[in-house]
Amino acid sequence: MSGALTYTRYELLRTFRNRRFFLLSLGFPLVLYFVIAGPNRNVHNISGSGVSLPLYFMVGLASFGTMSAMLSSGARIAAERAVGWNRQLRISPLSPRAYFRAKVITAYAVALLSIAVLYLAGASLGVSLPAGDWLQMTGLMLVGLIPFAALGITLGHMLTPDSIGPAMGGGVSLFALLGGTWFPLGNHGFLHDLAQYIPSYWLVQASHVALGGKAWTGMAWVVIAAWTAVFSALAVRAYRRDTGRV
């Protein structure tokens, strides 16, 4: 339906016009990346994983930036709800499905930009991969972000603009920590074993495409699917319950 398309187009326009949001969500991971990977650009094998430090943290910080991008759709939803706009949309012919789709597409657009910025930064620090690996890595990250898209919508329909900030900050920090964004989790031990069940771990693991073979095990797909199912169910529930005046 063309109405849903137009709605998506204006949602994208609105998001890209919010400059402060944009600079922060793209700039913050970028600065962190140069702080961490800049001085260590010649570490070619981080923690014996076989992945170079600039590559590892390029994907690590891309996972951080994209998780933030997905959850920030929740912040936009919370802001819309606070001014009663969500109720205005609910009494329009825009279907919930089209509404969700627009929100997810917008979040992915920001995430893709965040990935692109970090790829450029990585390349500037000497990360070099065959074209197929870049693509595969990107594809895996985009799949790994699906549960976070659903989580963003859930939080957006549950929380107020005041409370969603801490929830996002805390959520992203926790997922980043458990997923190995800040340091490699090694090949054994409690954190490593726990991380197998955490979706952000598989985002970061996308960097292992550089080692040849498959970066994701079968487990990865199951874990992502399970978190997607849970968060999607929560998102639908949160959306349905959230019809009142905020």
Next chain:
Amino acid sequence: MSLAPGAGGAGAGAGGADAGAGMERQAREIRLHGLVKSFNGPHGPIEAVAGVELEIAVGETVALLGPNGAGKSTTIDMLLGLLEPDAGGVSVFGRSPSDAVAAGAVGAMLQTGSLIRDLTVRELISMMAALYPEPLAVDEVLELTGTSEFAAQRTQKLSGGQTQRVRAAVALVSNPELLVLDEPTVALDVEGRNAFWRVMREFAARGKTILFATHYLEEADAYADRAVLIAHGRIVADGPTNEIKAMVGSRTIRATLPGADLDALAALPGVGGVERRGEAVVLTCSDSDDAIRALLAAYPHARDIEINAAGLEQAFLALTGDDADGSPGAPAGAAPGAASTAGRSA
């Protein structure tokens, strides 16, 4: 006291709706029947809507009139499908509220609300227009609502009055069969109010159905064909606005009149009730013009005379039979909704 709404008058107000019959008539109506909705309050459940019965014919402009907390917004939320009733049902042109909304037959300006940021006024209206099957032209709506002069402004830069006008434009551009306005003029000054209602009148003239909630009697009187009075979640009166106005717009005469005989005062023409307040008396009048003439003829020494329109709040208290303490007493003649709904559903 004669506050009961004229049953005949209420029926006449809906005369147009009786032309059709059976299914076709139902499909051309908005029906709320037996609506009940409770919320959890700090001291147990609060019944916000306690059995609302209402039918609105196509093309009618109806005011839902009531004090704050009467259940107007809750009723409207159920009409729009934003709230599920605990009991009863809603039919909008023969469809469920959600089906009517999905078909683009309903547009609304909700009570609370502002606009999303980072779009210009024109972009926002265009976005909303794209969602509806038969929108009005964006330029036409900008012109109509007086928003064209700031159409290129971002929505977050607008003043309160401008925002309210854009919200009206959002509701209008959908070109709905049923337009619902929940206290639409609260944020507007007098001039803004007049302009707003001029636009809505023009819209109504296209054969559209309009339901608006307000707590201003003057607004209901000036712009609605019919007023529905709601208090404590129930419809307490329903009829043509002039009758409702006469009913709730009763006046009181207050005069200093030491040692007056209350029974004699009560017997004056146009006087409904008398009360003594120290040296003063307060006459509640069915016709204050007759009453003041009679009063001055009989008591030329009456002084400090004030004539006041009884406020809507007082009228509601009288209608719902609550005394000043707010404890419910006997209903004052007006059986809930009896005047219109009984007459119409026959």
